[in-house]
Amino acid sequence: MLNVFKGRPKYATVRPQEGSERKDFPDNLWTRCDSCGRMIFNKELEKNAFLCLDCGHHFRLTGRKRLAMLTEEKDFEALPPLLAVNPLAFPGYPEKIRQAQEQTGLDDAAIMGKTAVKGSPCILGIIDFSFIGGSMGSVVGEQLVRGFERALKERLPVVIFSGGGGGARMHEGIFSLMQMAKTAQAVGRHSRAGLLFISVLTHPTMGGVYASFASLGDVILAEPGALIGFAGPRIVQETTRQELPTGFQTAEYALAHGMIDAIVPRSKMVDYVGRLLLWHR
Amino acid sequence: MLNVFKGRPKYATVRPQEGSERKDFPDNLWTRCDSCGRMIFNKELEKNAFLCLDCGHHFRLTGRKRLAMLTEEKDFEALPPLLAVNPLAFPGYPEKIRQAQEQTGLDDAAIMGKTAVKGSPCILGIIDFSFIGGSMGSVVGEQLVRGFERALKERLPVVIFSGGGGGARMHEGIFSLMQMAKTAQAVGRHSRAGLLFISVLTHPTMGGVYASFASLGDVILAEPGALIGFAGPRIVQETTRQELPTGFQTAEYALAHGMIDAIVPRSKMVDYVGRLLLWHR
Amino acid sequence: MQAFEWEKPVLALEERIAELKQFVDGAEMDFSAEISHLQRKAAKLRKEIYENLTPFQRVTMARHPKRPTTLDYINLLFDEFTELHGDRTFRDDGAIVGGLALFEGLPVTVIGPQKGRDTKENIARNFGLPHPEGYRKSLRLMKQAEKFGRPIITLIDVVGAFPGIEAEERGQGMAIAQCIEEMSFLRTPILSIITGEGGSGGALALGVGDRVLMLENAWYSVISPEMCATILWRDSSRAAEAAELLRLTPTDLLKFGIIDDVITEPLGGAHRDHAFTGMQIRSFMRRYLATIMKIPVDRLVEERLARFRRIGKFSERSLADL
């Protein structure tokens, strides 16, 4: 499944090979910070957890990079892989999937597996925005549900990093919508068994992802500046014809409006999540 | 307890006699409507459920008049009476109580008993504003709790008309405050047994009465125009130094802000409550 | 009444027949055979037209201004509706109505989004687009129903949750998520009926039923055809094409196992005959309520969860297997 973790061939879909993966941050180039404009050498950026060296801006992370920050190869046991089909025979969808697979090296947008964070065992999920906007189709929904079911069976906490900018995956139509119910119910079963779910909202967490499992954490964290909301800002603006308030739908805005528990900078995320897990053991 | 219902000597405190009761609406006089200014002959007012004949303004009702509108003598079994003591030795409190007793003919501000409304058995409570502002001291708290306990034992619904303008009864200090917890807990036990509580907010329901049992109805009704809130309007104005919005803390305002289920005119109250009771039998 | 483009052939024919009848009323010859022949032909044409509606034509039907709204249906289906208001936290949202009512003598909780029937009501009801407090009110009433073991009927007709600034501030996504989650575990029977539009999470927040029924000219989709067209082609006017792709009609959804049954409407749509539509829904409600009310509540909840657990199409293979 993941190139960074080649050790588990049974579950690991290692196609395409690392060379063919499109890199968000090619090693020998520079990237300009969206926030302060500083040019940063990509190797420096990587060393700094993809935080701007000047302003702390949180660059978007691929799922596998996120995973590498949270846990180690030897500790990650991925769930059996699933592949998307085209239930509505939606034109162009299979090509879109194939392209995303080639670009990311992932089967679909969700990385799910059993691991330990800071020594505390848990089920860890990461929704990768770079796979069709991190949208939730049948595969992502099923993976999440299986993650919660596995956690329920083994009485483990669940940690999900949601970067689902598109929310539902339109190309799977009603099947995609139903993943909202399916995942919310999986959280519900797990929660009603007294188990912990930490939901971490990374940039961006919107639509059907936000309006289902991601909102149902016992503790909801967010990375600084992450876009969090139900309707996209453009739709809100077009519908209401009002100017959007400064910082609308940012993590900071969500915090002020009582929707999330805390904003945690990426540099402190592992410790923070690790502490919560430890206190709930 | 009640002059209107003399049939139950065991529980009925019939002192003072009817003649000595201060009448809010003496028979042969006229009363001016606070709302539209019309002069109404009191006998007419009484015939019209103390609603203004012109504008429908809801005049404040004494507990016994309210009771007479909801049920009949033969159907009302009052709970054993209780009398206030003076736990803090608060100066002037015993006199205040005695005066209220003489003016209202009640032991304290709460009328509680078992009855049937429109044929549905229930525990019925009425807080009478004319007894020290309908404030909740130890007696009111205990009577309410006994009402809910009786209802729990017999698996009956509870209907309370709250006209507690003063909220807690200051003269009983901390004992009065604790009645909020005591009554809220009584509601909680009754509710957790799957039983119905209809809370009817009459003018005025404020402070510790509103912030405890009265807010905990499965269904919360209010009479038109009733003042409903936690802090009194004068305190709000003095604290915030802002002009209060039109209709601030009225039943209509509470409805718009999502706090109550419905506003029910007095003329329809018996039918409305009766229907809810019937549907929950 | 507003006529649809595709109705025009049959409407024109029916007009001719009416003229002809008027003409022959004064004549001596007997045209009755011809007229009844024409009438049969018109009926056949009407049936053909309505049996071959495109998905987007159905979407248009679902939005007909004279189509019954939730309060109309409540009137048609229940007795003594007693509306209960408010989320007990912030506001009473007029875009969702709910309360108690009798269904053929049985007390039930009924909830649904409410579109306005005229401009003034549309403003009060925010054009039927709920805010978070509408969903919170709905959840409050559902929990009340659960406490008293009362069946819940949800009538769904909503293009989507309101995409507004305040709606976002007050947690539109969170409110929907909580509704979906809590509705899933309610220990009381739930019957959901999509009567008109079933748009996205805003509809699903009311749609986690033990049985989900759908009117013939209703639609249910993850996204509105217009929005889908905007995303695909940056052109919302191509909504008709998008509607084809989304497979949002009752026929498709029944096939997919998303809904349990389709409630037939009068020929030409529910707006042509409210009373008849109400009778149709009543008979489905009677049947499905009887079924789910018979199921012990533990099993009911398990089956409800299982119903949604099953939904999703994927392959168990991995890229490595290909």
Added chain:
Amino acid sequence: MQAFEWEKPVLALEERIAELKQFVDGAEMDFSAEISHLQRKAAKLRKEIYENLTPFQRVTMARHPKRPTTLDYINLLFDEFTELHGDRTFRDDGAIVGGLALFEGLPVTVIGPQKGRDTKENIARNFGLPHPEGYRKSLRLMKQAEKFGRPIITLIDVVGAFPGIEAEERGQGMAIAQCIEEMSFLRTPILSIITGEGGSGGALALGVGDRVLMLENAWYSVISPEMCATILWRDSSRAAEAAELLRLTPTDLLKFGIIDDVITEPLGGAHRDHAFTGMQIRSFMRRYLATIMKIPVDRLVEERLARFRRIGKFSERSLADL
């Protein structure tokens, strides 16, 4: 540090002693016996003063600007406080803080109203006067604690819930009622400590504990002395008299069975020695937490309910008996 009127005699004496000490440092004679005699006398005077404070003097102590606030206590009592925010509905209310922390290695949920320590913070925290969303946040965190069987510590220091327009609109009374009711039935141990002001329903909403402790110079009352004086005499400046009537001191409340224990403060008040105050509270917490954590949760809840059920003074007689 701000001095109280009643401290002035002892402060004057202490100043003299300090002067004397400075003087004798340069002298050849030995004054140590005299100085230590004076010091003993000053200590005795201080003790006398503080043992004979009037109720209103205690109220004034509870409001000392340097008295530890809830966040100060959290720092003194717990390790690794992790603040959790928001009511998940409307807003994060800065006037109530809450979160997870370790108490001597044990994860607990700690919640309390927070006054500002300077003007800027006071504005952000609305002078420690909570809105409904503060109480809703508190309730959310308490339910979270219940889910995980975590003990709850509430630290209470609040003059009352905010009497504001928006607070009323968003259901101040309802939020408090819900907090009281739900807290009463939580299946987890709850220890409430009134650290400063315990004003009315706004304090009780956090005070439905299995054990209720109180600092020596805290007050707890159905109404603030000022408001009581306003009602009785239309003169808030007579608050001292009202404070006498209300019986709001720990001594009286212990006698009444409202609280379980009084936590002694350093002589002169908690503000004189934060660290010592923290140590005092810690030792009470250790003892009372150990007690309530041993009680099986069913019994714990029953006892909590019984505790409040008992409170109230009345006569079983009726007017007719008199």
